[in-house]
Amino acid sequence: MTLIPAIVWLVGIYISERLEDFQFMVRGDQTEFLNVNPTYFKTYFTNDFLLFMMIMILVFCGAGLISDDLKHNALQLYFARPLKKRDYLFGKAAVIFFFLFILTLVPGLVFFIMKMIFAGNFKFFASYPWLPLSVIVYSALLTAFFSLYTLLLSSIGKNRRYVAILIFGIYIFSDIFYGIFYGIFRSHYFSLLSIKANIQQVGAVLFNQRTPQDVPWIYSLLIILGISALSGFMLKKKVKGVEIIK
Amino acid sequence: MTAVIQTQKLSKWYGNVLGLSDVTLQIEPGITGLLGPNGAGKSTFLKLITGQIKPNIGKVSINGQRVWNNYSLFSQVGFCPEQDSFYEEMTGWQFVTNLLKLHHFRPDEIENKAEKALEIVELSNDKDRVIRSYSRGMRQRLKFAQAIAHDPNIIILDEPLNGLDPLGRRKIIRLIKEYKSEGRTIVVSSHVLPEIEAMTKKIILIHQGKIFAQGDIHYIRDLIETHPHIVSIKCSHPRLLAEKFIHQDFVSKVYFDPKKNALLVETNNRDTFFALLPSLFVENKIDVEEITSPDDNLQAVFDYLIGK
Numbered sequence A: 001m002t003l004i005p006a007i008v009w010l011v012g013i014y015i016s017e018r019l020e021d022f023q024f025m026v027r028g029d030q031t032e033f034l035n036v037n038p039t040y041f042k043t044y045f046t047n048d049f050l051l052f053m054m055i056m057i058l059v060f061c062g063a064g065l066i067s068d069d070l071k072h073n074a075l076q077l078y079f080a081r082p083l084k085k086r087d088y089l090f091g092k093a094a095v096i097f098f099f100l101f102i103l104t105l106v107p108g109l110v111f112f113i114m115k116m117i118f119a120g121n122f123k124f125f126a127s128y129p130w131l132p133l134s135v136i137v138y139s140a141l142l143t144a145f146f147s148l149y150t151l152l153l154s155s156i157g158k159n160r161r162y163v164a165i166l167i168f169g170i171y172i173f174s175d176i177f178y179g180i181f182y183g184i185f186r187s188h189y190f191s192l193l194s195i196k197a198n199i200q201q202v203g204a205v206l207f208n209q210r211t212p213q214d215v216p217w218i219y220s221l222l223i224i225l226g227i228s229a230l231s232g233f234m235l236k237k238k239v240k241g242v243e244i245i246k
Numbered sequence B: 001m002t003a004v005i006q007t008q009k010l011s012k013w014y015g016n017v018l019g020l021s022d023v024t025l026q027i028e029p030g031i032t033g034l035l036g037p038n039g040a041g042k043s044t045f046l047k048l049i050t051g052q053i054k055p056n057i058g059k060v061s062i063n064g065q066r067v068w069n070n071y072s073l074f075s076q077v078g079f080c081p082e083q084d085s086f087y088e089e090m091t092g093w094q095f096v097t098n099l100l101k102l103h104h105f106r107p108d109e110i111e112n113k114a115e116k117a118l119e120i121v122e123l124s125n126d127k128d129r130v131i132r133s134y135s136r137g138m139r140q141r142l143k144f145a146q147a148i149a150h151d152p153n154i155i156i157l158d159e160p161l162n163g164l165d166p167l168g169r170r171k172i173i174r175l176i177k178e179y180k181s182e183g184r185t186i187v188v189s190s191h192v193l194p195e196i197e198a199m200t201k202k203i204i205l206i207h208q209g210k211i212f213a214q215g216d217i218h219y220i221r222d223l224i225e226t227h228p229h230i231v232s233i234k235c236s237h238p239r240l241l242a243e244k245f246i247h248q249d250f251v252s253k254v255y256f257d258p259k260k261n262a263l264l265v266e267t268n269n270r271d272t273f274f275a276l277l278p279s280l281f282v283e284n285k286i287d288v289e290e291i292t293s294p295d296d297n298l299q300a301v302f303d304y305l306i307g308k
Helices: A004-017 A019-025 A038-046 A048-062 A064-071 A085-103 A105-119 A123-127 A131-154 A160-185 A188-193 A195-206 A217-238 B042-049 B071-076 B092-101 B107-120 B136-148 B166-181 B193-197 B217-225 B238-246 B270-283 B298-307
Strands: B005-014 B017-027 B030-035 B057-062 B077-080 B154-158 B185-190 B202-207 B210-216 B229-235 B251-257 B262-267 B288-292
Touching (some): A038 A048, A105 A131, A131 A195, A188 A195, A195 A217, B017 B042, B030 B042, B042 B154, B071 B077, B136 B154, B202 B217, B238 B270
Parallel strands (some): B030 B202
């Protein structure tokens, strides 16, 4: 189900190159949405459904990554071996990297390559040579952010259900709070409260598009980087071989 | 003999709580018993020497190398924690092999080492059963297996006999002694003196985060012998028995516990007391219901020794 957007977008790329074969399906001149350009990529990467699916993946695959080890007292056995804390965390993050790259980096690069294959030339690459780099940077940023966000929440509790609720709840409620405050104060600055809105702001900039909110994008980037740095710092403190009971 | 584990002015505290204070000692090859009541600082000491927590003051070294953050050193150490640390849905085989992978052995080495460790702890026949179905004794032996599987020179065992039945205890004690005979260094913690006594003569007494005494078990035994010992006796004629005890030199106090309907006798010569007890019962035709030692625990001994 998480790959549905990728498949739809890929089919869109195919149709965009074979418009004459699908003319019977098109009314009038409404083919603008099939124009494959950076907007097309940005729409894929920042659409609400894809981000929601990523959160669902984090809920099901990420919640138990550290919390299960805490529940089973496994860390004391791991860290009594030649295993560095950094390697442990990287190993856990690799699970999230794998799933999120399947939804971001892999489809992004596949879209790019398939566009050129369907077109039979390198015109698209010549027009947007920076686009693969945008795909890579956006995928890396999004994956790093979600990995640190998930691992931090997973290290908070021993119960993976509680962690799953936190992963989902913080994402959803951050957006709901934005909606509530925007409804009251009519200020787009409250979009900085929303994880989703911040990702969409940064995504728009990376794909050279107009930002959806009338707020400097650098604020969103700083918030994403700040949360990531804070998560990394707290993870380093929280993940220990022994539970310290004060 | 050269010391394998050395600590110098080792101190650790958790916020305002003192875990360990100014511990300087040397541990040589063989079995060393770490003895102390619950909360004495035994686990803190073991976690410091296995490099799991960082000391606030002082240093720990193994074979002359600093322990903290020295990951390569951890291959030489096998650690058996006090608490269960199992993924219950795993089999015993999966548990041991997965932990061996963290030592970066080759797949064939992992299989051989896991096979050998499980054979040593007599779990080969049950290795494919899920841990959830293991008994308490099997779980303890599995924890022991993961500690020895990578063939370490130093084995740290935190309360390895906790909750075991007598047969299970005997098996673990035998295994520990076998490892000692191979020249390895083994540190075993316990809060029960006879458990440690069954394994070694070298002991370290720890209390309230400090090393209270260190040396031969006989020294500790001597200290304990002088500890006035209280024995509670429920019997058919407690007052008659009290009268008989009054005349004995080794009895320092006799009194009654009305709540439990028991006679309490305080003695400073436990062996003589217990040697005389059966004859007193028989000669005076006293029926015995129960004999207990309410203060026969390490905490009482420590409290007495500190007071002294």
